[in-house]
Amino acid sequence: MTLSANWSYPTDIRFGAGRIAELGECCKEAGITRPLLVTDRGLASLPITQDTLDLMEKAGLGRAMFSEVDPNPTEINMEAGRKVFLDGNHDGVIAFGGGSGLDLGKLLAFMAGQTRPVWDFEDIGDWWKRADADAIAPIIAVPTTAGTGSEVGRASVIVNSQSHVKKIIFHPRILPSIVISDPELTVGMPPFITAGTGMDAFIHCFEAFCSPNFHPMSQGIALEGMRLVKENLPRVYADAADIEARGQMLVAAAMGAVAFQKGLGATHAVSHSVGAIYNTHHGMTNAVVLPSVITMNRPAIENRVDDITRYLGIANGFDGFTQFIMTLRESLGVPERLRDMGVGTDRIEEMTRMALEDPSAGGNPVKMTAENTRALFEACI
Numbered sequence: 001m002t003l004s005a006n007w008s009y010p011t012d013i014r015f016g017a018g019r020i021a022e023l024g025e026c027c028k029e030a031g032i033t034r035p036l037l038v039t040d041r042g043l044a045s046l047p048i049t050q051d052t053l054d055l056m057e058k059a060g061l062g063r064a065m066f067s068e069v070d071p072n073p074t075e076i077n078m079e080a081g082r083k084v085f086l087d088g089n090h091d092g093v094i095a096f097g098g099g100s101g102l103d104l105g106k107l108l109a110f111m112a113g114q115t116r117p118v119w120d121f122e123d124i125g126d127w128w129k130r131a132d133a134d135a136i137a138p139i140i141a142v143p144t145t146a147g148t149g150s151e152v153g154r155a156s157v158i159v160n161s162q163s164h165v166k167k168i169i170f171h172p173r174i175l176p177s178i179v180i181s182d183p184e185l186t187v188g189m190p191p192f193i194t195a196g197t198g199m200d201a202f203i204h205c206f207e208a209f210c211s212p213n214f215h216p217m218s219q220g221i222a223l224e225g226m227r228l229v230k231e232n233l234p235r236v237y238a239d240a241a242d243i244e245a246r247g248q249m250l251v252a253a254a255m256g257a258v259a260f261q262k263g264l265g266a267t268h269a270v271s272h273s274v275g276a277i278y279n280t281h282h283g284m285t286n287a288v289v290l291p292s293v294i295t296m297n298r299p300a301i302e303n304r305v306d307d308i309t310r311y312l313g314i315a316n317g318f319d320g321f322t323q324f325i326m327t328l329r330e331s332l333g334v335p336e337r338l339r340d341m342g343v344g345t346d347r348i349e350e351m352t353r354m355a356l357e358d359p360s361a362g363g364n365p366v367k368m369t370a371e372n373t374r375a376l377f378e379a380c381i
């Protein structure tokens with residue numbers, strides 16, 4: 001079955017195989033004449049990126065690119081990219097890649113015309129109102145992985161290089177104007193990235209669904225997003241060229257990012273802390289942490305998990321769901337513990353403090369405390 005559609009939720013999305021060919025048209029629609037393509041180092045030299053630069057050049061948009069982007073981007077990356085953007089007199093950003101490229105690209109467009117430091121726009125209260133909204137450059141987002149859903153998000157995650165703490169920078173206009181969601185661009189993902197990003201999409205939906213906050217719309221989106229991952233992640237892991245399943249995973253990733261407006265939880269609070277210190281892959285870290293978080297949260301989420309299992313067709317309720325997660329992780333080559341990813345016990349106190357300060361902690365169904373968070377890290381490691 002050929003899947004292709006245009007959506008306007010939560011922004012304009014052009015979904016379907018081969019739709020990267022519409023990039024020039026999208027730039028014109030967004031009012032961009034001198035775009036800067038922002039991606040990460042690993043993608044910079046790959047054919048999908050070079051082909052995209054060719055499309056830009058063919059459309060008379062030049063072929064400017066910034067790719068000095070770390071797996072967990074920092075303000076150092078941002079300032080370097082901002083200089084390239086301003087020196088090149090660019091008027092818009094094409095954010096291209098996985099979570100790091102998308103987040104940094106969005107942040108460059110946001111910060112290009114601001115005069116205050118980036119930390120003044122952290123997602124606290126109404127700090128976003130400090131920004132000069134008219135100085136935000138237009139953004140086109142092109143995801144090449146199916147995990148973070150950053151292409152439909154109103155925030156970017158950035159690591160403070162001094163404190164090693166991940167910060168969320170928020171503004172409604174960080175949401176890209178147009179998204180090109182082309183599953184053909186995700187075919188080249190190696191199995192490790194396919195697994196990690198796919199699990200990230202699932203966990204976005206799962207944690208949102210279990211969050212105690214009231215948001216019925218997100219609740220429904222999260223449930224269907226989990227179903228799409230359950231049915232399609234094993235397919236794309238087994239066959240990288242399965243375009244239909246790749247497309248369904250892109251949809252699931254976007255759904256997860258929309259759903260977690262309802263909140264995230266301890267999985268992300270722990271993963272953000274680990275990633276900031278050890279520079280681990282975010283989605284794969286989430287996948288390692290998830291079973292321990294499910295166990296910790298069981299008293300508060302058992303009824304919610306029963307709803308999930310009925311919708312996903314998983315037998316034996318909570319225990320059946322836990323077994324499903326363990327079997328899925330094993331089939332995707334997810335490490336058993338954080339120690340297998342190089343995480344030690346020597347910085348548990350520091351990571352515990354960081355996790356408790358993380359915005360995701362507030363959405364956990366069981367209140368996170370110093371005691372249970374420290375125990376959670378010990379179980380995960």
